[in-house]
Structures are given as C-alpha cells and as structure tokens.
Amino acid sequence: MKIENLNIRIVQESLVPRECRPAGWAALGTALSIEVPFRHLSCVSEKFVRGSRKAEGEWTVFDKRYWPGDTFADHLTFALRHEPLDLPLLVKILRGAPKDLITDYVGSAPSGQPNRRVWFLYEHLTGQTIDLPDAEQIAAIDLLDPKGYFTGQPVLSKRHRVRNNLLGVPGFCPVIRRTQRLEAFRAAGLDDQARQTIGRTGGHLVARAASFLLLADSRASFAIEGERPPRSRLERWGRAVMQAGRHPLTLDELLRLHAILIEDTRFIHAGLRPDGVFLGERDHTGDPMPEFIGARPEDLPPLMQKLIEASDRMRLDGIDPVLQATATAFGFVYIHPFQDGNGRVHRCIIHHVLAQRNFTPPGMVFPVSAVMLDRIDAYRKTLQLHTGPIMPFIDWRPTPDGNVMVLNETADLYGYFDCTESAEFLYECVQRTVNHDLPREIEYLRRHDEAIRKIMDIVEMPDNLAENLVLMILQNNGKLAKRRRQKEFEALADAEVSALEQIVQDAFEGFPENPVPVN
Numbered sequence: 001m002k003i004e005n006l007n008i009r010i011v012q013e014s015l016v017p018r019e020c021r022p023a024g025w026a027a028l029g030t031a032l033s034i035e036v037p038f039r040h041l042s043c044v045s046e047k048f049v050r051g052s053r054k055a056e057g058e059w060t061v062f063d064k065r066y067w068p069g070d071t072f073a074d075h076l077t078f079a080l081r082h083e084p085l086d087l088p089l090l091v092k093i094l095r096g097a098p099k100d101l102i103t104d105y106v107g108s109a110p111s112g113q114p115n116r117r118v119w120f121l122y123e124h125l126t127g128q129t130i131d132l133p134d135a136e137q138i139a140a141i142d143l144l145d146p147k148g149y150f151t152g153q154p155v156l157s158k159r160h161r162v163r164n165n166l167l168g169v170p171g172f173c174p175v176i177r178r179t180q181r182l183e184a185f186r187a188a189g190l191d192d193q194a195r196q197t198i199g200r201t202g203g204h205l206v207a208r209a210a211s212f213l214l215l216a217d218s219r220a221s222f223a224i225e226g227e228r229p230p231r232s233r234l235e236r237w238g239r240a241v242m243q244a245g246r247h248p249l250t251l252d253e254l255l256r257l258h259a260i261l262i263e264d265t266r267f268i269h270a271g272l273r274p275d276g277v278f279l280g281e282r283d284h285t286g287d288p289m290p291e292f293i294g295a296r297p298e299d300l301p302p303l304m305q306k307l308i309e310a311s312d313r314m315r316l317d318g319i320d321p322v323l324q325a326t327a328t329a330f331g332f333v334y335i336h337p338f339q340d341g342n343g344r345v346h347r348c349i350i351h352h353v354l355a356q357r358n359f360t361p362p363g364m365v366f367p368v369s370a371v372m373l374d375r376i377d378a379y380r381k382t383l384q385l386h387t388g389p390i391m392p393f394i395d396w397r398p399t400p401d402g403n404v405m406v407l408n409e410t411a412d413l414y415g416y417f418d419c420t421e422s423a424e425f426l427y428e429c430v431q432r433t434v435n436h437d438l439p440r441e442i443e444y445l446r447r448h449d450e451a452i453r454k455i456m457d458i459v460e461m462p463d464n465l466a467e468n469l470v471l472m473i474l475q476n477n478g479k480l481a482k483r484r485r486q487k488e489f490e491a492l493a494d495a496e497v498s499a500l501e502q503i504v505q506d507a508f509e510g511f512p513e514n515p516v517p518v519n
Helices: 027-031 072-084 087-096 099-108 113-126 180-187 192-197 203-224 230-244 249-262 297-315 319-336 342-356 368-374 374-394 410-415 420-458 462-476 482-486 494-505
Strands: 019-023 041-045 053-056 059-062 155-157 163-165 173-175 278-282 288-293 395-396 404-406 417-418
Touching: 019 059, 027 041, 027 072, 027 087, 027 404, 041 072, 041 404, 053 288, 053 494, 072 099, 072 113, 087 113, 087 410, 087 417, 099 113, 113 163, 173 319, 180 319, 180 410, 180 420, 192 420, 203 230, 203 342, 203 368, 203 420, 230 249, 230 342, 249 297, 249 342, 288 374, 288 395, 288 404, 297 319, 297 342, 319 342, 319 374, 319 410, 319 417, 319 420, 342 368, 368 374, 368 420, 420 494, 462 494
Parallel strands: 041 059, 173 417
Antiparallel strands: 019 041, 053 059, 155 163, 278 288, 395 404
C-alpha cells in the first residue's frame, strides 16, 4: 500500500516544518485516518540535518537520509525503529488497517524484528490470527526494549519468537518510558529512606505522626474535590485508607471503598455507573460543556477487569511499586467508573498499591493527596496530559437530563496510554512526603512534646489545654494573643505567660517555616 498525500502541511492541527514530509506514526495515522491523538510527530527533511535529527516545535525532524519510502511497510518499520512506541495509535492501526496489509508486512520478512513485533502485537491485541506458519527457530527478541521502557517479566511466544514484556494485558496496557528522572527517583531508595526515618524514631511518636499524616491526606483528598466533610466522614474515609493493601485489588474491593465514601446513595448510583459522566461546566441552557468525558458505561466492566488484571501482572512481575501505582490509579481515574468519588478512590488506589508492595512503612500513609493539593495546578496538568488530547476523538451528544452520551467506540482511548509523565509526578509527590513531610511531622511532634513537658513543670493544666496553648503561641509568631490571654488563660500571671512563650520559642527555634503541623 502506497501512502498518499505525504506533502500535507498540517497533521492534527500541528504545522509540519518547512521542506519536510511526515514520516512514521504521523504518516501512518494520517493515511489511515486514525481517530486518536498522535503523541509523537516525526518528519524527514529534504535537506541534511546536523546530528541526524533535531527538535522543531512538536516535531522531531530527521535528516533526509532517513526517508523510509512511500509504502505502509516503510513507515511502520521507520516508526518501530526510530520513534517511541505510540501504543494507542498502533492498536488503532492494527484494528483499522486491512488484514491483508498486516499479513503482507509480516510475510515480507517473517524473521525480521519489526515484522515479528507487529505480528505478535496484532494477534495479541486484536485476538485475530494471521494465516502464517509459526516462526522458525530463530533467536527470540524482546517486544519492548528494556533500555527504553519499563517492562514486565518476559513471556516467550513460541509462535512469534517474541518475548512479551508489556506492563499490561490486551484491553488495558500502559506504557512507561525510561527517563533520567524516573531512574534517579528509583535509585534514591525512597522506601528505604522512610524506613530509616521511622527506625530512628520511637514507636509512640511514629504512631502519632502516622495518625496526623493520615488525617492530612484525608482532608486534602476531599479538598481537591472542593469538599469540607464533617470529621466523622473524614475519619471513616481515613480508616478505609489505612486498610489499603490488606485485601487484593478487585472490583469488589473498589466497590467497597466507593460504598464507604458515598454514604448517602439516594442521588448517587452505587457501583459502576449506568450512564455517562463528564467533568466541566454547563451552558446557560443547562447543556454540558465537558472538559473530559469518561468511558462509556457498557465498556466499564471489561475495562475495569482488564485494569485489575494488568495491576496484578505488574505486581507479580515486581514492577517498581510507584510505577504500578501510577499505571493503575491514573488508568482508573481516566476510565472514571463511578458517578462520583472517582478522584478519591483514584488516590486511595495509590495508597493500596504502595502498601500492598510494602513500599510504605507498616501503619504509615504517605500524604500524597496533601502534596497534590499543594501542587494542584501540576496535578491537574498531569491528568490533562491524557484527558485533553483524547477529547476531540470522543463523539457525544447531550442527553435530556443534562448528561452526555458517547456515540462512538472509545474503549481503546482509556485502555492504552503513556503514563511516563504521570509516573514522574507521582514520584515527585512521594519524594516530598519522604524527604519533607514525614521527618517534619516527626520533628514537630518531638519539639511539641518537649514544650508540653516544660510547660507542665511551670503550670499544671489539662493536656488538651497545654496543646492548645502551644498551637496558639505558634500561630501568633511566638506570642500568646491578647484575646486568648484574657479568655482561656486569664488565670496566668504575666511572668508565667512570658515563661511559657519562651518555652515554645526555644522548643521550635530553627524549625522550618510554618511550624503548624500538616494536620
């Protein structure tokens, strides 16, 4: 098959650099009218390019010597050899291209490495079989290059002589590229650092720090959604988070978490939603103005089942826990399986995976939600890296009740995605909790206890009153506010107040900015 119109100037609203022609994924996707976002745009120049390739805006420009040719096979081989894997696009190509085109590509060089990879992926991901004999007994190859991608334990397909090392399964398969940042995060041994911090601290202090961090995470998780629930609801959700990792991650477990979160189901459907869901505003007539639309309700059962299978595979394969948490939790929130509460369950899944994989110390919750709230713009941007680009490819209409109905097939938009940037973001959140929040909370409690002990040496008072005194002094820059002095502490002499203020000032001298605890 010859690919036509290679002199086009615009590919998915992106202007092709001058004196260049689209190549690889961009050429294939355009020629086959593939309805998914093109994540990687490459073109070949008509001139020499210093260093063989260069970046120009959204495009990677290759030297003219890289021009692959004019056929489907030429550009598919170019993409597999020179570009990052665009799995969502490749899945659509394998589903949308005529079967004889794939058969001809594989049959033209059945022992070739790109050809065998395409052969395996076609049969593995589409469930269809190409009418070709099994590959000869030649050296097996990895499906993904472990130097370029984080990969699962390889499983040999004898038919193709390809070792399947994908992270996921057909229907739900994330991709995470190896980057310098992710390698640095993994090399830092953040789980060991957390254990060392815990190991240097007394058990009672650790238990209190864990309680405060859990409350901080629970509050932040609701605050991200714009809610300020009563203390009882916070504590109920906190107990659910503390159970993370104790039970296998199944659909029933996710439904249990959702039931804990959504206590009143009179207006919210319990379980997988039976209708559409969107995030965004409404116009003056009440019609949706969606920024994001979740998966179709009929696609939810298979998508959720495949998500769980993929997470299990990553766990059994020993994939880095933070990477597994990223792929599972972000995949969940993209699918958006519930009418409400998806964001909080998504963040609870992070805790589940980290606890199940023993990344977090026993009994401890890293307050990643608090970090996400503190970095809310970066968090939203990370989510939008996937949700934003897929929106133009979701055909929908408003329903009479002000909801949305998706009209086209969209399951692949949620089942296949690159979550490299999401993994970097989550690792940043974990790093801050380990290097900042956890030691800071422990140090705060240590200084707090020292101040309480010395306060009690001067004035006997109930523990809760002493704790309030410390907090009031800290919140007022080391001084007890006049109205507090005249109200709760009017029985204190001026000399006693001065002494108590000095105790708190000395206890927290040199403590980091804003000494009020994260809870």
